Amino acid sequence: MRRILTVASLAVVMFSSSCSRFHNAPTVTDSKDARYVVISPIYNEIIWALGAQDKVVGVDLSTTYPPDVKKVTTVGYHRALSAEGILSLHPTAIIHDNNIGPPQVVEQLKQMNIAMKTFTAKNDSFEGTKALIREMGAYFHKEEKAEELCKTMDAQKAASLEKVKQYSDRPKVAVIHFGRASNVYMVVGKGSGGDGGGVSQMIDLAGGDMAVESNGRGMQRLESPEILAQANPDVILLTDFGYDRLGSMDQIKALPGVATSNAARNGHIYRIEENVLNYFGPRSGENIEKVAAVIHQK
Amino acid sequence: MTKQHGTRRGLLVVLAFATLIVLAASIRFGAIDFSVADIRHALTSLIPGQPEPTLDQRIFLELRLPRAILCLFVGASLGVGGTLMQALFRNPIVEPGLVGTSSGAAFGSAMFFVLGGVLHLSASIWTLPIAACIGGITSTYLVFLLAKSREDGRASIVMLLLTGLAVNALFMSAIGFLSYIARDPQARSITFWSLGTLSGANWKSVVIVSISTTTGTLLALRFAKQLNALMIGEEEATYLGVNVNRLKWIVLSANVVIVAIATAFTGVISFVGLIVPHILRMLGGADNRYLIVGSALLGATLLSLADLIARLSLRPAELPIGIVTSAVGVPIFITLLRRRQYVF
Numbered sequence: 001m002r003r004i005l006t007v008a009s010l011a012v013v014m015f016s017s018s019c020s021r022f023h024n025a026p027t028v029t030d031s032k033d034a035r036y037v038v039i040s041p042i043y044n045e046i047i048w049a050l051g052a053q054d055k056v057v058g059v060d061l062s063t064t065y066p067p068d069v070k071k072v073t074t075v076g077y078h079r080a081l082s083a084e085g086i087l088s089l090h091p092t093a094i095i096h097d098n099n100i101g102p103p104q105v106v107e108q109l110k111q112m113n114i115a116m117k118t119f120t121a122k123n124d125s126f127e128g129t130k131a132l133i134r135e136m137g138a139y140f141h142k143e144e145k146a147e148e149l150c151k152t153m154d155a156q157k158a159a160s161l162e163k164v165k166q167y168s169d170r171p172k173v174a175v176i177h178f179g180r181a182s183n184v185y186m187v188v189g190k191g192s193g194g195d196g197g198g199v200s201q202m203i204d205l206a207g208g209d210m211a212v213e214s215n216g217r218g219m220q221r222l223e224s225p226e227i228l229a230q231a232n233p234d235v236i237l238l239t240d241f242g243y244d245r246l247g248s249m250d251q252i253k254a255l256p257g258v259a260t261s262n263a264a265r266n267g268h269i270y271r272i273e274e275n276v277l278n279y280f281g282p283r284s285g286e287n288i289e290k291v292a293a294v295i296h297q298k
Numbered sequence: 299m300t301k302q303h304g305t306r307r308g309l310l311v312v313l314a315f316a317t318l319i320v321l322a323a324s325i326r327f328g329a330i331d332f333s334v335a336d337i338r339h340a341l342t343s344l345i346p347g348q349p350e351p352t353l354d355q356r357i358f359l360e361l362r363l364p365r366a367i368l369c370l371f372v373g374a375s376l377g378v379g380g381t382l383m384q385a386l387f388r389n390p391i392v393e394p395g396l397v398g399t400s401s402g403a404a405f406g407s408a409m410f411f412v413l414g415g416v417l418h419l420s421a422s423i424w425t426l427p428i429a430a431c432i433g434g435i436t437s438t439y440l441v442f443l444l445a446k447s448r449e450d451g452r453a454s455i456v457m458l459l460l461t462g463l464a465v466n467a468l469f470m471s472a473i474g475f476l477s478y479i480a481r482d483p484q485a486r487s488i489t490f491w492s493l494g495t496l497s498g499a500n501w502k503s504v505v506i507v508s509i510s511t512t513t514g515t516l517l518a519l520r521f522a523k524q525l526n527a528l529m530i531g532e533e534e535a536t537y538l539g540v541n542v543n544r545l546k547w548i549v550l551s552a553n554v555v556i557v558a559i560a561t562a563f564t565g566v567i568s569f570v571g572l573i574v575p576h577i578l579r580m581l582g583g584a585d586n587r588y589l590i591v592g593s594a595l596l597g598a599t600l601l602s603l604a605d606l607i608a609r610l611s612l613r614p615a616e617l618p619i620g621i622v623t624s625a626v627g628v629p630i631f632i633t634l635l636r637r638r639q640y641v642f
Contacts, residue, residue, distance in 0.1 A: 058614070061615065073614060074615055075614055075615055076612065076614075076615025076616060077615070079483060079486045079487055079490060080490045080495065080616070080618060081497075082329065082495075082497040082609070082614070082615065082616045083361055083497065084328055084329040084330065084357055084361045084362060084365075084497070084609075084614070085329040085613065085614030085615055085616060086614070087329075087330075087353065087357050087361070088328075088329035088330040088357070088613075088614045089614065090353065099483055101483075101487055101490075102426075102487065102490065102491070102495065102497070102498060103425075103426055103498075104426065104497070104498025104500075105497050105498055107498075108360075108361060108498065108500065111360070111500075112353075112356060112357075112360065112361075179482060221478075
């Protein structure tokens, strides 16, 4: 039977490889009948904010905001996609932020001639986010709404910064994040770019200084106690998942290097939502104020 | 003896039918369900002169069909690999990846994920499988080399077994190091690869894996009788006229080729290679001729079943197949184990 199968599969291969009539890269433009699978939480948030969501037929597993996105079919985790699953939704294009996998599946999608779209602007800063919103607004023909969103962001940022001025102190802040892929606690270093790149900028805008240098990497594992102990932060923030996982202040103080810090001695260890701190998007303006309220509390 | 012979033949026929039934289900059901008419239309669209296939038909022809067939061959590879290794090592806990093959392949893929970007390797359909295959074969060769005795150039079974364990540990630590220096998305790619998936199947991978599996299985069948003789012991087999040293290299090489190539295209799929030979031994005894054919069929059936579950449980999203193989395999295995007085 195996032999028959081999022969049969060879025959089909010859057939299918002779079918090379599907090879011209499609261009992507928005149209009335467009059906999009959007694999990027930030793209989805902006699409919903722009009011362009009626063409979205599939989203990735990590997209959770706004709550309405849960009504849309999910195509799974962005690094473990399945071509068939995506194609079963009959998309006219897949919109993604270049963070998709596995590589074989990306290749399959290309070979099936499915249009792919990635926006050029990146939400790696406040201004970058506005550029991305404008770019997406132009693509989905929602230019006015995009301008409105940018204005709101600016206004909220200005209001937040006004509130930040009330605080006279400028605490040294260490941010500890639980990396779920590698199951370790990581400390976020100063500087933009890479994993946790948004954190530095948000802490700065909220009137704080990053306690730990990044040494060229966004996050580093919290395994050497010296890193944190030497930085001696005034405030330690734990992102929500890692904070809840440890549960109590005693457990948090047991993390390497935490106990000796000013933050631990004065009880300035707080929980913060990861998507408030490590995020740039339409909600960033108001988030500055939220972060400031946490790091300046006495 | 003849009665048992008849039982085995019956079992193999039943297994062949089971394989066909699961294959049919695997072809029909998934993110999209295809009816028999859909399948017929898709196949006729290949005939020159017919209208171009629709998107759904292309999904069937270019994604579903190669995946279902690849799944059969990969399952068969793992089953046969497990049988060969358990027969050679005369040890029930041996998996096909034991001599370093799967940890080496995983190391190759981890190298690709972490360093691929730095070295500007383009992510074509070949680079990842080639990296994994090179890793698998290199690590196995390392085991061979280190297990060889300095005096007579032979490798005893115990040396191979222990060297295999040691080299596996070495490569696992190398993978650990690569995950440590990896960025978050790379670390996740490594994790998912080590859970296996058949979602990347295409016709080219089907051709390659079908050739390696068929060759490996036929080769194994030729040496099945000698493996039977080996079961009573190395020395005894030698008295029976078996060139044990040659048999070792042949069986190990056949195993490496089929397992490294299958793993290269799908990632590490655990447990199938371990339980398939045991299930067959419980049902029909330990004749390696029966076990090799049976493990090809049962491996194919179990893996197809697992893939079907992986595709249907969260559709249109999928589970990594490694999660399913254990979840499906363990209950079957334990049930059989408890029902019978099983001695390896």
